[in-house]
Amino acid sequence: MLSILIPTYNYNALPLATVLSKEAVSLKYPVEIIVLDDASPNYAVENEHIATLPNARIVKLTENTGRSAARHRLAEESQYKNLLFLDADVMPVHTNFIEKYAEYFNTKGVIFGGITYKPEKPINTEMLRWVYGHEREKLSVAQRIHAPYSSLTTGCFLIEKETFLNNSKTITVKSYGEDLLFKQKLKEKQIPVLHIDNAVYHLGLESNQQFLKKSLEAVKTTVYLEETGELPNDSRKIQQTYLRLKKFGMLGVFQSFFAAFKSKVKRNLLSPKPNMRWFDLYRLAYYIQLKKKKSA
Structure with missing residues (x-):
């Protein structure tokens, strides 16, 4: 049964x-x-x-x-x-x-x-x-x-x-x-x-470092599945945000803005009070970085 x-x-x-x-x-x-x-x-x-x-x-x-x-x-x-x-x-x-x-x-x-x-x-x-x-x-x-x-x-x-x-x-x-x-x-x-x-x-909570690493690995997997044609490029929120930024020519602006705060954002994510909006921005910045490498 x-x-x-x-x-x-x-x-x-x-x-x-x-x-x-x-x-x-x-x-x-x-x-x-x-x-x-x-x-x-x-x-x-x-x-x-x-x-x-x-x-x-x-x-x-x-x-x-x-x-x-x-x-x-x-x-x-x-x-x-x-x-x-x-x-x-x-x-x-x-x-x-x-x-x-x-x-x-x-x-x-x-x-x-x-x-x-x-x-x-x-x-x-x-x-x-x-x-x-x-x-x-x-x-x-x-x-x-x-x-x-x-x-x-x-x-x-x-x-x-x-x-x-x-x-x-x-x-x-x-x-x-x-x-x-x-x-x-x-x-x-x-x-x-x-x-x-x-x-x-x-119950199985990873350390902050481990979970952040896994989250970036998931972003990498998303890009890989896009390349193989197994995942549409607009199925996830992170992909949709990327496409909107690209449409309005804002990818470079976002990258420059985020670069100035990246260290601060990472410190927050590894702290006792992580902010989920910053978590999203951190992953988005990595996604943009990977997409830029693939298109170079």
Whole structure:
């Protein structure tokens, strides 16, 4: 009936698998939990214990393949029609988490329950990811349905096996931001995204430095996918802003303006009180820089 699929890399997936296994054994339909360790150098001992949980098993890779390939491998390993993908660093908000998704088994499309964050502030060196999550990802159902594809995050979603395999097998990008391509495929094929209230907490907060680096990597992935023709050049807000600046001949003006404040902006983003508008400008400046290099 349901395959719960959890890719993990350098993260202890045992707490999540334990919670899911506990609920799964109380249900009247079959549930399997498969965790795929994408060649992690750490947490091997903890993740080995997953195999001792009821309904659970672990698949270990010897070479890192990236999140998209890991999800595809998990789908191939699964035995049921309904697939529930979860990142290893999330935790269900509700104790009847699986049961709430069960209402949507065999639904054509993608079912997304939402992402939320603990209200307690983390340590100062993890504030950028926490603030970003609160301001950009922690959205109500009403907010998400206005932008069904862009508000989808792949940390937790339900999808039929055939639909997933048909839309993931050609995704070979390993860099951060590869989920952009999966969402674009859903949009192009008009595969609906249904938003419901069944959130998970995102617990795995990276350091400010790490998240800023990953965010720039996602910008780089955007430019790469544009070049390959896999992503339209106006599908994301950062692309749309770039096109408006270009239309009015303002790219050079923006670059000159930003250059004077770049160091100050970066200090803010790495501080305990990061500003999301400055975060957007920082990424936009990097996007413009990459586009300029490509056109040179």
